[in-house]
Amino acid sequence: MQGAQIRLVIVIMVNLIQNLLANYDTSSSLASSSIQLTSRNLRHEQNVYKGSGDMQGPSPGVNLQYQDNKIVLDNGIIQVTISNPEGSVTKIQYNGITNLLEELNDESDRGYWDVVWKGTGVTRKKGNLDRLNCTDFKIIVDTNEQVEVSFTRTWNSSLSGKLPPLNIDKRFIMLRGSSGFYAYAVYERPKDWPGFTLANTRLAFKLNKVWFNYMAMADDRQRKMPLPDDRSSNRSQTLAYPEAVLLTNPIEPEFKGEVDDKYQYAGEAKDIQVHGWICSNPPTGLWQIVPNNEFRSAGPTKQYLTSHVLLSTHYSGEELMAKFEDGEPWKKVLGPLFVYANSMENGSDSHQLWEDAKRQLNVEAKNWPYSFAVSDDFPSSDQRGSVDGSLLVYDRTDDKGHFTIENVRPGNYNLYGWVHGFIGDYRYNGSVSIKAGESIDLGDLVYDHPRNGPILWEIGIPDRSAAEFFVPDPNPKLVNKLYLTHDKYRQYGLWDRYTDLYPDEDLVYTINESNYQKDWFFAQVTRNKSNTYLGTTWQIKFQLNKTDSSGTYYLRLALASATSSELQVRINDRHEKPPLFTTGLIGYDNTIARHGIHGLYWLYNVSIPANKFSKGNNTIFLTQAWGLSPWRGILYDYIRLEVRAAITSTFEFRVMMPADAELEETLIDPSKLSLRHSSGGAFQESKKLKGSGWEWKVA
Ligand SMILES: *[C@@H]1O[C@H](CO)[C@@H](O)[C@H](O)[C@H]1NC(C)=O
Ligand SMILES: *[C@@H]1O[C@H](CO)[C@@H](O)[C@H](O)[C@H]1NC(C)=O
Numbered sequence: 001m002q003g004a005q006i007r008l009v010i011v012i013m014v015n016l017i018q019n020l021l022a023n024y025d026t027s028s029s030l031a032s033s034s035i036q037l038t039s040r041n042l043r044h045e046q047n048v049y050k051g052s053g054d055m056q057g058p059s060p061g062v063n064l065q066y067q068d069n070k071i072v073l074d075n076g077i078i079q080v081t082i083s084n085p086e087g088s089v090t091k092i093q094y095n096g097i098t099n100l101l102e103e104l105n106d107e108s109d110r111g112y113w114d115v116v117w118k119g120t121g122v123t124r125k126k127g128n129l130d131r132l133n134c135t136d137f138k139i140i141v142d143t144n145e146q147v148e149v150s151f152t153r154t155w156n157s158s159l160s161g162k163l164p165p166l167n168i169d170k171r172f173i174m175l176r177g178s179s180g181f182y183a184y185a186v187y188e189r190p191k192d193w194p195g196f197t198l199a200n201t202r203l204a205f206k207l208n209k210v211w212f213n214y215m216a217m218a219d220d221r222q223r224k225m226p227l228p229d230d231r232s233s234n235r236s237q238t239l240a241y242p243e244a245v246l247l248t249n250p251i252e253p254e255f256k257g258e259v260d261d262k263y264q265y266a267g268e269a270k271d272i273q274v275h276g277w278i279c280s281n282p283p284t285g286l287w288q289i290v291p292n293n294e295f296r297s298a299g300p301t302k303q304y305l306t307s308h309v310l311l312s313t314h315y316s317g318e319e320l321m322a323k324f325e326d327g328e329p330w331k332k333v334l335g336p337l338f339v340y341a342n343s344m345e346n347g348s349d350s351h352q353l354w355e356d357a358k359r360q361l362n363v364e365a366k367n368w369p370y371s372f373a374v375s376d377d378f379p380s381s382d383q384r385g386s387v388d389g390s391l392l393v394y395d396r397t398d399d400k401g402h403f404t405i406e407n408v409r410p411g412n413y414n415l416y417g418w419v420h421g422f423i424g425d426y427r428y429n430g431s432v433s434i435k436a437g438e439s440i441d442l443g444d445l446v447y448d449h450p451r452n453g454p455i456l457w458e459i460g461i462p463d464r465s466a467a468e469f470f471v472p473d474p475n476p477k478l479v480n481k482l483y484l485t486h487d488k489y490r491q492y493g494l495w496d497r498y499t500d501l502y503p504d505e506d507l508v509y510t511i512n513e514s515n516y517q518k519d520w521f522f523a524q525v526t527r528n529k530s531n532t533y534l535g536t537t538w539q540i541k542f543q544l545n546k547t548d549s550s551g552t553y554y555l556r557l558a559l560a561s562a563t564s565s566e567l568q569v570r571i572n573d574r575h576e577k578p579p580l581f582t583t584g585l586i587g588y589d590n591t592i593a594r595h596g597i598h599g600l601y602w603l604y605n606v607s608i609p610a611n612k613f614s615k616g617n618n619t620i621f622l623t624q625a626w627g628l629s630p631w632r633g634i635l636y637d638y639i640r641l642e643v644r645a646a647i648t649s650t651f652e653f654r655v656m657m658p659a660d661a662e663l664e665e666t667l668i669d670p671s672k673l674s675l676r677h678s679s680g681g682a683f684q685e686s687k688k689l690k691g692s693g694w695e696w697k698v699a
């Protein structure tokens with residue numbers, strides 16, 4: 001990787017291995033940047049709030065009231081109504097707006113938790129949807145400063161096949177003087193309950209379309225949105241799947257001709273900690289703030305549908321479903337999340353509400369883990385530990401790579417990491433035991449990344465994404481205007497652009513002539529031939545001056561995503577049977593259909609005997625063998641060819657010694673030797689072995 005861009009992005013994942021009763025993930029990403037904001041012209045910050053006659057005084061305490069089959073939490077700034085005992089949010093009153101949620105929807109369909117699950121009695125292929133309607137209500141805290149309420153549901157075997165075998169505890173907290181409310185849930189199954197699979201779970205809020213029409217999730221990912229009605233069959237045309245429509249006759253003509261598809265708004269866990277919607281008049285925002293991703297699986301780059309999803313199989317597939325065996329106990333806290341409302345004076349620039357929401361994320365992240373969440377299952381800061389260390393990589397001499405993961409729940413963890421610019425996964429050898437109040441320093445951890453010898457050529461950057469490759473412009477009739485200048489891969493229908501660009505012959509890439517940014521299509525998709533989708537074969541052409549008949553070549557194939565695909569490798573014979581290597585049928589992350597640039601990571605190491613190659617021109621054939629669907633295919637992360645010379649190669653010793661010294665073997669200190677392998681690789685480290693002798697390590 002000489003000369004390759006080495007940005008320091010270290011992603012550390014900590015995974016629990018033993019403590020079954022608390023299956024939590026903690027993740028931290030050093031890539032996150034700090035956010036600084038100047039705009040503070042916000043109404044609630046000036047301590048001026050709606051709902052109280054006294055506009056200057058201190059905010060009133062939090063008040064809990066019963067209303068028919070509802071409870072109402074009110075702190076004078078915001079008023080939240082929750083169905084009792086189901087525990088769904090039916091109304092959020094704020095800034096003079098009676099309900100920020102969609103009043104046209106049924107009360108159970110405005111602000112709710114749900115799970116998608118599979119198990120005994122579930123026949124629907126995608127799993128059953130359960131809205132987690134609760135049956136009991138309890139007040140946990142009711143003071144002037146804070147109200148916390150709990151809605152619970154207890155499972156028993158009479159509910160087998162009807163509801164997932166989980167006990168549910170949904171909590172809501174409102175604090176005095178706070179412009180919003182907190183929500184978290186505890187899912188638990190004791191031992192002896194039947195197994196099941198939890199595919200997705202979410203906390204969703206459906207906002208009132210009269211007020212909210214502008215969505216924001218990043219500085220460069222925000223826009224005015226079409227109306228829900230525009231998706232009806234007389235205003236739009238369904239594209240290749242029901243989630244994607246072409247707006248043909250939208251209520252507001254500015255959206256005519258655009259594609260609307262929820263998957264275009266997905267994002268990585270580390271990037272979607274705040275997202276929400278803005279109303280321009282009166283300027284009002286409602287935001288979901290995830291102060292910490294500890295409850296999310298699969299690390300900071302796992303992608304989610306932005307809007308509401310807490311755990312999901314999107315962009316990952318089966319691999320990330322939580323599967324419970326019969327009798328397997330489990331407990332998990334999801335959240336707390338903060339639902340934040342903000343507003344400005346009439347006539348102000350409502351876009352500033354986004355800047356304020358980002359600022360509030362920083363405030364919440366600093367306060368986390370919240371000391372006010374009462375559940376024993378959510379440990380406070382002093383009941384947690386921390387771990388730090390440095391993850392270092394051979395070939396790199398900088399001292400960066402330092403990581404700190406704070407506020408980790410006590411337990412035994414695996415530690416995983418990967419480093420931008422290097423293939424493979426680091427896994428700490430051993431378990432990391434976190435104890436309350438303790439800080440562990442793991443010191444320098446060295447990631448010995450896979451490599452067998454000098455690199456002959458490489459394509460792309462090892463970073464688990466296909467973003468550096470060629471992403472085509474969308475079909476001009478199928479655009480989302482938000483992505484005309486950036487994030488082009490989020491456009492709809494790019495899979496069909498492959499056939500447009502390569503109408504007859506598949507892609508051929510020539511080492512030293514082609515440029516991966518222009519000549520390597522970001523996805524090896526299928527080809528549309530008379531409306532039948534066929535597998536494709538890509539070629540990598542390169543020259544070898546000589547072949548080392550006793551050496552071995554290694555092809556490293558790092559994939560950023562795979563969907564129902566089989567990747568076969570053949571050398572210099574397109575029809576070789578069987579292929580030298582096949583992955584078999586792999587991958588269900590559905591990244592191509594969902595406009596992602598990565599899904600799950602796969603790393604393959606194909607060893608190629610030297611006699612497969614010849615002197616001069618050589619071709620590696622990469623076949624994605626399956627067709628039938630436009631969304632099948634592979635996104636490559638990075639490809640390279642290495643060669644390992646045979647063991648008989650020669651060594652050159654250089655010994656530094658005074659000119660008059662005798663060369664006598666016993667006098668030479670081997671640690672002073674400078675060694676160079678005939679292939680050009682340097683031997684850098686030497687160490688004395690037990691007994692006698694020395695060992696050198698290839699850098
Ligand atoms: C959940 O409760 C609501 C009432 O709040 C009811 O309308 C809905 O049908 C219930 N859903 C289920 C699945 O029981
Ligand atoms: C099982 O749950 C159902 C539904 O909540 C309830 O009606 C029933 O009484 C419970 N049975 C037992 C034995 O607790």
Ligand SMILES: *[C@@H]1O[C@H](CO)[C@@H](O)[C@H](O)[C@H]1NC(C)=O
Binds near residue numbers: 234235
């Ligand atoms: C479009 O269809 C919806 C139902 O899908 C109907 O309510 C509406 O009146 C129709 N609008 C027009 C303009 O035909």
Ligand SMILES: *[C@@H]1O[C@H](CO)[C@@H](O)[C@H](O)[C@H]1NC(C)=O
Binds near residue numbers: 096281282346
């Ligand atoms: C702000 O605008 C809203 C919507 O037009 C209006 O209902 C409200 O009275 C205005 N508030 C003030 C303080 O002018």
Ligand SMILES: *[C@@H]1O[C@H](CO)[C@@H](O)[C@H](O)[C@H]1NC(C)=O
Binds near residue numbers: 430
């Ligand atoms: C992992 O640790 C064990 C025990 O400390 C040791 O025997 C083993 O060699 C280590 N493995 C690696 C790959 O370092």
Ligand SMILES: *[C@@H]1O[C@H](CO)[C@@H](O)[C@H](O)[C@H]1NC(C)=O
Binds near residue numbers: 451554605606607
């Ligand atoms: C790659 O595969 C070859 C054999 O197929 C094996 O000898 C080599 O150790 C593997 N390298 C790595 C880093 O896995």
Ligand SMILES: *[C@@H]1O[C@H](CO)[C@@H](O)[C@H](O)[C@H]1NC(C)=O
Binds near residue numbers: 529
């Ligand atoms: C597939 O190719 C056929 C022509 O072979 C064309 O008519 C059709 O529109 C193409 N489908 C898509 C989705 O591009």
Ligand SMILES: *[C@@H]1O[C@H](CO)[C@@H](O)[C@H](O)[C@H]1NC(C)=O
Binds near residue numbers: 456457511543544
């Ligand atoms: C690519 O070009 C470099 C410099 O001209 C040369 O050393 C190398 O052998 C070439 N590699 C291949 C695979 O053609």
Ligand SMILES: *[C@@H]1O[C@H](CO)[C@@H](O)[C@H](O)[C@H]1NC(C)=O
Binds near residue numbers: 456545546
């Ligand atoms: C191939 O030959 C050229 C010129 O003879 C030389 O510069 C280059 O280093 C050689 N490449 C390899 C991979 O041996």
Ligand SMILES: *[C@@H]1O[C@H](CO)[C@@H](O)[C@H](O)[C@H]1NC(C)=O
Binds near residue numbers: 510
């Ligand atoms: C090797 O490939 C190059 C193009 O990459 C071509 O110009 C040349 O003719 C080929 N040589 C042979 C012997 O086929």
